[in-house]
Amino acid sequence: MANIKLFSLGGIGENGKNMYIVEVNSKIFILDAGIKYPDVDMYGVDAVIPNFDYLLKRKEDIQGIFVSHGHEDNIGAIPYILKHLKTRIYGSHFTISLLEAHLIENGEKIKDYKLFRINDNKILKFDDVIVKFFNTSHSIPESLGIVISTKDGDIVYCTDFNFVMNGLGTYHTSFDKITQIMKDKVLALMCESVNASSINRINNDSLLEYNYNTILTLKHQRIFVGAFSTDLIRIQKIIDLSIEAGKKIAIYPCKMERIIDVAMKANYLKVKDGYLIDLNKLSNEEIANLDNIVIIVTGFRFDPYFTLTKMATGDHERFKFTTKDKVVLVCPPTPGTERQTTAAINTLCEYDTDLTSFDKTVLRSTHASPDDLKLLYNLTKPEYIVPIKGEYRHMYDHLLVAKSAGYDRDHVILLDNGEGIEFKDGKLVKEHFNVPVGDLLVDGSSVGIVDNAVLEERSRLAEEGVIIVHATVNLRKRILENKVSISSKGFTHKLTEEELNNFLSGTVERIINNALKKKNWNNNDVNELIEKEISNLCYRYTKHRPIIMPIINEIK
Secondary structure, eight states: OOEEEEEEEESBSBSSOOEEEEEETTEEEEEOOOOBOOOTTSTTOOEEEEOOHHHHTTGGGEEEEEOOOOOHHHHTTHHHHTTTOOOEEEEOHHHHHHHHHHHHHTTOOGGGSEEEEOOTTOOEEETTEEEEEEEEBOSSSSEEEEEEEETTEEEEEEOSOBOOTTOOGGGOOOHHHHHHHTTSOEEEEEEEOTTTTOOSOOOSSHHHHHHHHHHHHSOOSEEEEEOOTTOHHHHHHHHHHHHHTTOEEEEESSSOOHHHHHHHHTTSSOOOTTOBOOGGGSOHHHHHTOOSEEEEEOOSTTHHHHHHHHHHHTOOSSOOOOTTEEEEEOOOOOTTOHHHHHHHHHHHHHTTOOEEEOOTTTSOOSSOOHHHHHHHHHHHOOSEEEEESBOHHHHHHHHHHHHHTTOOGGGBOOOOTTEEEEEETTEEEEEEEEOOOOEEEEETTEESOOOHHHHHHHHHHHHHOEEEEEEEEETTTTEEEEEEEEEEESOOOSSOHHHHHHHHHHHHHHHHHHHHHSSSOOHHHHHHHHHHHHHHHHHHHHSOOOEEEEEEEEEO
16 A cells, blocks of 8 residues: 655646655655746846755655656756756656757756656556656647556646647647556546636637638738747647748747757758748848748747837847738737736837737637546546646636536645645545745856845845945045045936935045044944935935945055
């Protein structure tokens, strides 16, 4: 009999940072390890990853990280985790290729890591625990579902999927593998929730094909298509339809992003011979004169909108829209970017761009709809359902879907990050347990060093600005050399720079002269007093508290 624990270190109640743990008789199986993109007020932060202190204390028990697919919110944290946990990584060929490219970008050597390519036929044995896989359909090739088989039943992990009955090649669902799971008892099903509230969503590409083909028949010199780099299946669709209409293809940025670059080199993203134009080889004048071409503008989150906006306003270094150009958006706003994308679309319209934006009424979702979830329940017949991946409202919608499928409330378990459930001898233990969780902030090459105090200071810099106070003191003569210099950056006020200097310098000179009269000079004490008094003075007259940065040079 087995003792099984399920919990998440990230991915529940949020968008991204997916990392789920299945623990069987002290053996730890990590399912995905991704990043979350920072909020707009997290200045200078590149990514947010799960706090994995719990795993650091259990290094010897970790059997490996089992990756479902290659999106950043599922694999992005792995390069940072591998610096502390030299564990095995299992994923499909394309997923491991993306991970290798990520490691190389970080200056790592592939040979230093244990990366294993697997497919849906692979069976891994860890003593009395067996790990199996099945193919799923998503927006990226070779996505996998993961099954952890124990003596008391299977734990099935299925995130980021939808059931496309005509999915081909690297985008197909292996229904035969899923039906094999039915032969064993499925103790718990962990599956995604982000699209659980969707009703009557598009389940095929027929509307996209019809609408885009209509655009292709019109006489546009250049067609710019904004698309997410992560949505490879849709980019391939745009390429195929464009070539069928006799259009050439170009991809921007010219220096392709990692996911596009890997997909092109490994032949997961295909352009028919003779149709791909290399923008790197063209001058700006040649680009302006391109004709009968589709330029796919890629990027993450807000990137396609930002790039297209610069092209419309004339601020782009290589492209400027003309009246003969067409812009098509096949990238609905991602959570957290709605306000930015709306502003970008307003700008495109303001500059009279010929714009067509395909929304969710035209574009097929690549996440599980309520019908997809119910079909998965029927195929696997789990005893318990554990909604994962998404904000809490998404998981509550998932609960409603499960109840409509006949599951009672006690068999649908809603958790928070760090909150876990336990099965003993195949029976659910009613008491939940908790493990430590949190966010680690990635800032350049630093991980976890940026704390709330740093973020608050950066936020204050952005909102209030900074006043720089510069002075030089002669400690031998005990005098203030030259005049105090004061300048401001990002601090809004009605005074000129000269008036600001006159307004504040007297206070600074008084503080420094008083300190010089004392027997012992303490630079830190003087700086603190300047910061305090200048900050109070600024607030009294402007109602703002900029950061005060005293720089006092000492001549001894």
